[in-house]
Amino acid sequence: MKPVFVRPQSLTDKPFHFCPGCHHGVIHRLVAEAIDRFGVRERTIAAASVGCSVFLYDYFDVDVVESPHGRAPAVATGIKRTNPDKFVFIYQGDGDLAAIGTAEIIHAANRGENLTVVFVNNTVYGMTGGQMAPTTLLGQPTTTSPYGREFGQDGYPIKMTEMLAQLEGVGFAARVAVDTPARLTQARKAVLRAFETQLEEKGMGFVEILSSCPTNWGMKPVEAVRRIEREMIPYFPLGVYKERKGSDAL
Amino acid sequence: MSESKVTFEKGNVALAKAAVAAGCRYYFGYPITPQSDIPEYLSGVLPRLGGQFVQAESEVASVNMLLGAGATGKRAMTSSSSPGISLKQEGISYMAGSEVPGVIVNVQRSGPGLGGIAPSQGDYFQATRGGGHGDYRVIVLAPASVQEMYDLTVLAFDLADAYRTPVMVLADAMIGMMKEPLKEWVPESQEPAKDEWALTGAAGRPGRRIKSLYLGDGELAEHNWKLAQKYERIRREETRVQTELPEGCELAVVAFGSAARIAKSAVDRLNDEGRRVGYVRPITLWPFPEAEVRKVAEQGVPLLTVELNTGQMVEDVRLAVEGRAPVHFAGYPPGHLPSPDDIYDEIVRRLPAGEEAA
Numbered sequence: 386m387k388p389v390f391v392r393p394q395s396l397t398d399k400p401f402h403f404c405p406g407c408h409h410g411v412i413h414r415l416v417a418e419a420i421d422r423f424g425v426r427e428r429t430i431a432a433a434s435v436g437c438s439v440f441l442y443d444y445f446d447v448d449v450v451e452s453p454h455g456r457a458p459a460v461a462t463g464i465k466r467t468n469p470d471k472f473v474f475i476y477q478g479d480g481d482l483a484a485i486g487t488a489e490i491i492h493a494a495n496r497g498e499n500l501t502v503v504f505v506n507n508t509v510y511g512m513t514g515g516q517m518a519p520t521t522l523l524g525q526p527t528t529t530s531p532y533g534r535e536f537g538q539d540g541y542p543i544k545m546t547e548m549l550a551q552l553e554g555v556g557f558a559a560r561v562a563v564d565t566p567a568r569l570t571q572a573r574k575a576v577l578r579a580f581e582t583q584l585e586e587k588g589m590g591f592v593e594i595l596s597s598c599p600t601n602w603g604m605k606p607v608e609a610v611r612r613i614e615r616e617m618i619p620y621f622p623l624g625v626y627k628e629r630k631g632s633d634a635l
Numbered sequence: 636m637s638e639s640k641v642t643f644e645k646g647n648v649a650l651a652k653a654a655v656a657a658g659c660r661y662y663f664g665y666p667i668t669p670q671s672d673i674p675e676y677l678s679g680v681l682p683r684l685g686g687q688f689v690q691a692e693s694e695v696a697s698v699n700m701l702l703g704a705g706a707t708g709k710r711a712m713t714s715s716s717s718p719g720i721s722l723k724q725e726g727i728s729y730m731a732g733s734e735v736p737g738v739i740v741n742v743q744r745s746g747p748g749l750g751g752i753a754p755s756q757g758d759y760f761q762a763t764r765g766g767g768h769g770d771y772r773v774i775v776l777a778p779a780s781v782q783e784m785y786d787l788t789v790l791a792f793d794l795a796d797a798y799r800t801p802v803m804v805l806a807d808a809m810i811g812m813m814k815e816p817l818k819e820w821v822p823e824s825q826e827p828a829k830d831e832w833a834l835t836g837a838a839g840r841p842g843r844r845i846k847s848l849y850l851g852d853g854e855l856a857e858h859n860w861k862l863a864q865k866y867e868r869i870r871r872e873e874t875r876v877q878t879e880l881p882e883g884c885e886l887a888v889v890a891f892g893s894a895a896r897i898a899k900s901a902v903d904r905l906n907d908e909g910r911r912v913g914y915v916r917p918i919t920l921w922p923f924p925e926a927e928v929r930k931v932a933e934q935g936v937p938l939l940t941v942e943l944n945t946g947q948m949v950e951d952v953r954l955a956v957e958g959r960a961p962v963h964f965a966g967y968p969p970g971h972l973p974s975p976d977d978i979y980d981e982i983v984r985r986l987p988a989g990e991e992a993a
């Protein structure tokens with residue numbers, strides 16, 4: 386009998402430490418599947434970031450270097466420029482990528498670095514206890530926006546995929562979610578495209594994944610999943626924002 | 636080792652040439668005076684050698700690129716000047732913590748803040764005390780001539796690899812910008828094999844981690860002790876100093892880098908005039924040549940520390956001396972580069988009275 390559900394080879398057998406209902410685990414799986422699918426495990430080097438995904442290296446059986454908070458795109462640039470034959474991916478949260486690391490991601494994208502970026506947007510700083518992130522929605526209470534995020538005080542939630550899609554150096558940019566089976570399928574495809582973009586040397590392959598953080602949203606897992614559709618998707622529309630086609634290599 | 640003929644070269648260019656000779660093919664940086672000759676030179680040379688030159692968006696980004704390159708075992712470097720080195724401290728701390736080799740060049744200008752572009756040794760504390768957060772050390776090499784810009788840069792790459800640690804070449808605007816004769820030489824490669832630890836893609840082996848996060852019970856203390864032992868080994872084996880102590884030495888000048896160079900002219904002149912003045916020039920600022928300085932003090936020789944700042948290395952001198960001899964200080968903050976005559980006067984002022992040579 387053919388097994389229908391197996392652990393991707395590039396994942397270790399260590400159980401995820403994420404909270405119940407957290408999407409980081411699902412997203413790890415998608416990335417691991419893509420590594421297996423393209424057979425790049427033995428030439429992958431990943432740069433982990435700082436956030437709930439910092440333990441990436443406990444779960445992925447690939448070479449991993451830890452980056453300072455927000456700097457993974459620069460660390461990955463250093464890896465890829467000196468090892469163009471390697472497959473290099475980074476995995477960053479929204480605080481990491483869209484706040485402290487804004488300069489690094491924009492310039493890595495603008496230089497057209499051949500990197501795959503997995504951007505996990507859960508609208509909070511998960512690891513540090515649910516503080517406001519640049520992606521926190523208007524009205525959303527967090528531990529540092531106790532009355533809800535307000536424009537006059539905190540500005541608007543930042544839309545990274547739309548911004549990065551403007552840059553010539555980006556070969557692929559999409560926003561996806563993993564809250565329903567149909568969307569999971571779309572997300573899987575987008576991750577594969579973000580991998581292919583690097584393998585075809587078409588610049589940065591960027592995929593933003595809307596993700597749950599039941600713990601810091603103060604919600605039960607099921608409620609949290611519903612919030613993605615109800616509140617996040619209307620503000621962060623899903624879709625492919627940029628796709629460099631066929632032969633138009635960078 | 637093969638040598639070439641002598642040319643007349645700027646300190647910064649000598650340093651860049653040494654990096655190439657040492658096998659460095661990757662440079663990451665951000666422009667800042669007075670070190671821009673380094674990226675300007677390497678941006679022309681490295682791409683032709685199959686290497687990479689990346690002008691990053693900031694010093695923060697460039698040091699993290701160095702971290703990435705170093706993690707894969709590649710010889711790489713970054714260079715900057717004081718304000719940029721402040722920004723690099725985050726990356727340097729991570730490199731030290733995760734034991735990633737790499738060379739960082741600081742062609743010092745003056746601070747604090749935007750300061751100015753005049754030569755200064757104001758970053759001694761920052762360089763020798765670690766600079767970033769956490770309990771770590773950085774090997775700091777202080778060239779005092781254009782030739783040493785070359786020689787010590789070659790050494791920097793070897794030390795970085797040998798100890799898997801960041802190494803800083805601490806120059807300044809004077810040494811970086813002046814021209815002097817340079818004898819280039821191509822070192823025999825001292826690059827050790829790195830397949831035991833470098834990230835190369837996990838072919839036929841489990842994935843590897845290069846990291847500095849240790850949350851397990853006692854793990855971080857163990858890691859810190861492991862680093863401390865490495866630093867102890869470096870102290871023992873890599874301390875470098877130039878000492879010239881005449882018989883019956885009356886006073887010894889302690890200085891490094893460009894201050895040492897200026898002081899040396901004054902010391903030589905006094906000795907020509909029949910005085911007996913010693914000269915102690917730390918070449919490694921960390922590890923500081925404590926034992927050597929102490930030895931001088933144990934002979935009861937007073938010391939005069941000369942620095943292009945208001946007093947930084949003098950603290951290390953005092954720590955080494957531990958009250959065994961008087962420690963004087965002559966400081967020159969940016970804007971007043973002393974002449975050999977200035978230092979001559981400072982030395983004469985401190986020479987023990989009545990001991991003048993006949």
Ligand SMILES: Cc1ncc(C[n+]2csc(CCOP(=O)(O)OP(=O)(O)O)c2C)c(N)n1
Nearest residue numbers: 435436437454478479480481509510511512
């Ligand atoms: C320089 C620096 N500043 C702050 C922190 C503290 N810190 C750790 S993780 C984090 C935010 C992580 O949030 P995010 O990137 O959204 O990841 P998540 O945990 O939500 O997946 C912060 C602020 C740090 N480690 N380093």
Ligand code: SF4
Nearest residue numbers: 403404407437511598
């Ligand atoms: S805090 Fe949030 S992001 Fe972090 S593991 Fe828990 S649910 Fe996931």
Ligand SMILES: [Mg+2]
Nearest residue numbers: 478479509511
């Ligand atoms: Mg987050």
